[in-house]
């Protein structure tokens with residue numbers, strides 16, 4: 001028996017930290033979970049706007065092919081039948097995504113898969129002379145031709161990256177999947193949905209019976225917190241843990257503009273509408289009630305704007321270019337010199353991970369550590 005109050009200090013009450021905390025508790029470990037934010041759930045956190053669960057850090061749709069993960073999360077919450085079927089808006093016209101027979105009908109009036117294939121081949125043929133695409137624009141034109149590129153790819157991609165498509169590397173788009181069925185389901189996974197009641201009940205279920213302290217920043221209370229536990233799981237930014245001693249890892253950020261509308265109960269008729277024109281500054285509008293088929297008399301919409309990252313802003317997407325990959329590898333090496341600290345989650349491992357992969361990674365780490 002050790003003489004510390006806790007076996008584990010878990011920094012971060014997001015999905016990774018909460019899943020690990022659940023498994024640790026099952027293994028009989030005493031855990032303290034801390035988070036610097038005033039709420040649990042990390043980026044899954046939902047705020048209740050009179051019955052509408054507002055995804056405060058960007059729209060989150062649970063989808064997975066991993067049966068173990070699906071069964072695991074279903075222990076804590078029931079999922080609804082939400083299927084992600086985003087729309088794209090370009091110059092006042094609407095198109096279905098992902099690219100499928102509905103999209104091809106909207107673009108060209110074609111009604112059969114054979115007609116759609118022929119039209120795509122015709123569009124691509126104009127760019128067959130490009131042997132080695134020099135940039136993202138050339139790559140996309142070679143893969144899908146002018147119509148799809150101009151209306152559905154160019155502006156959206158340029159807004160996301162903050163650069164002209166001709167200045168972006170070709171490898172960003174490796175392939176463009178086309179679906180020759182009338183199927184608007186964005187994901188191909190076997191399981192999909194939104195937790196009934198939003199994501200907070202999932203996190204509450206995972207953290208049931210575990211002590212949680214909010215508004216507690218590990219880095220400002222490090223000395224006293226380290227004294228409390230034998231081991232630490234850190235799910236914050238790995239470069240921050242090491243005081244940026246090797247330099248800062250870069251991220252892309254987002255800015256959200258939220259509006260509660262009382263004069264309509266249905267603003268756009270769909271949870272997700274992407275805006276694919278460059279001249280429209282936001283990339284998409286989320287109408288949260290449609291994730292849960294809400295019937296409230298009001299609605300809440302969030303406009304999502306890509307944003308450059310700077311200290312103080314939320315780090316959303318890692319920039320996996322050469323510089324950052326090398327820098328992360330160096331921090332990983334430093335992490336290896338900390339026998340009592342585990343690094344996990346999207347920030348601790350400087351990676352983009354969907355929720356199912358986050359749960360799978362946390363379960364895997366717990367299995368390794370606790371041998372369950």
Ligand SMILES: Cc1cc2nc3c(=O)[nH]c(=O)nc-3n(C[C@H](O)[C@H](O)[C@H](O)COP(=O)(O)OP(=O)(O)OC[C@H]3O[C@@H](n4cnc5c(N)ncnc54)[C@H](O)[C@@H]3O)c2cc1C
Nearest residue numbers: 012014015016036042043058060061218236345346354355
């Ligand atoms: C915009 C966006 C949309 C997404 N949409 C989807 C989707 O539709 N479907 C899907 O499957 N996945 C989606 N994801 C991925 C999903 O958000 C992640 O899988 C998940 O949030 C990872 O959980 P985490 O615990 O690793 O990180 P986080 O949720 O970021 O949790 C980390 C926690 O650590 C805390 N923390 C950090 N530093 C400290 C510190 N020093 N002291 C105390 N606390 C600290 C933070 O406050 C935070 O609460 C999306 C991601 C983004 C960015």
